Amino acid sequence: MKTSVLFQLLSFVLLLLAPLLISCQQLVLPLDCSDIYNNDNSRPSGVYTIYPIGATSAVQVYCDMDSEGQWTVFQRRMDGTVNFYRGWDQYKTGFGIAAGEYWLGLESLYHLTQRKRYELLVDMEDFEGNKTFARYSSFSINAESYGYTLHVSGFTDGGAGDSLSYHNGQKFSTFEKDQDSDDARNCARLRLGAFWYNKCFSTNPNGVYRWGADNTIVNVGVEWIRWKGDGYSLKTISMKIRPVLK
Numbered sequence: 239m240k241t242s243v244l245f246q247l248l249s250f251v252l253l254l255l256a257p258l259l260i261s262c263q264q265l266v267l268p269l270d271c272s273d274i275y276n277n278d279n280s281r282p283s284g285v286y287t288i289y290p291i292g293a294t295s296a297v298q299v300y301c302d303m304d305s306e307g308q309w310t311v312f313q314r315r316m317d318g319t320v321n322f323y324r325g326w327d328q329y330k331t332g333f334g335i336a337a338g339e340y341w342l343g344l345e346s347l348y349h350l351t352q353r354k355r356y357e358l359l360v361d362m363e364d365f366e367g368n369k370t371f372a373r374y375s376s377f378s379i380n381a382e383s384y385g386y387t388l389h390v391s392g393f394t395d396g397g398a399g400d401s402l403s404y405h406n407g408q409k410f411s412t413f414e415k416d417q418d419s420d421d422a423r424n425c426a427r428l429r430l431g432a433f434w435y436n437k438c439f440s441t442n443p444n445g446v447y448r449w450g451a452d453n454t455i456v457n458v459g460v461e462w463i464r465w466k467g468d469g470y471s472l473k474t475i476s477m478k479i480r481p482v483l484k
Contacts, residue, residue: 247309260397270350271301275308283337292347297346298336298422304479309478310361312315312342316474318447322431325410326415329432330382341444344379346409350449351378353455356479357478358390359482360443362398362462363474365450371396377479385409388434392396408434430458443475 267289268274274286283303287296288310300308317320320339334340350356356375363369375392387409393400409417411426411433418425418435425438431445441462448459448471459471466472 265334268468269353270304270307270308270312270479270481271299273299275303293345295349297319297342298335299331299342302476306481307483309480310342311336311476311478313340313443313475314448315339315472315476322444323446324412324432326412329410334437345382348379348381348386350479355394355482357392357403357482358482359478360398360402360462361474361476361478362465362472364470365473366468370398372398372400372402372462374402379410386434396464397465401462401464403404404440405434405436408436411435443477445471447471449473465473 261378266273267288268286269275270288271286274288275281281301281303283301285298285303287298289295290297294337300311300314302311316339318339320328320334322341324333329341332341332346340424356377358374360372361369362371372391373394373396376390380387380389387407388404388405391404393403407430408419411424411437412428413424413432416424416426418438420435420437423438426432429435429438429442429445431442431444433444434472438457439461442457443460443462445460446458450473451470452459453469456469459469460475461468461471464474
């Protein structure tokens, strides 16, 4: 008799808990901005929390929820308020503020591009109010043990020209970790930035924030040479990824 009562009580408790258990099973931590949008397509552009590596890896990013898709921004320059001349550890883990200028972090970016296939969009603006972009149909990076090597291809011109393909296949370099292809120089030190430098760059998005054309110290600004040429530092630039549409 006691066993029957206990079984009935247990069944009643499980019945009450069933909705909660189902909702917990359905709760999935968002990997990127597309996951956030897919969970609620009314979400506007703004700062959100994602989990590129797992439940303990919460990071904030800016999500660009535009008409073409849900872009996860991993790099953004807009006003010069954040110093981007930093060392390896900070580029690995990320820095800055998602509501403004920031770098997501190489480790998070690596895990993102290993779990999904992404395309890349680079938006930029000059100080005269002109806006343009460059788009790449494939973007990924390798693990830290391989220098976070860049893989980018499938360029589509939005008016900016292709300044990134020159960096394809390069390892990431900072001022104290020289992994560029220039045997004679440390490109990160020379160009006051950090990037997938070659010999040295065709774009320097993590360079010194300056105001337009300035040749007092050449090739250290936030530059995209195929658009504005040498010595012109952009007003804004952002690098963002979204899953490749099937």
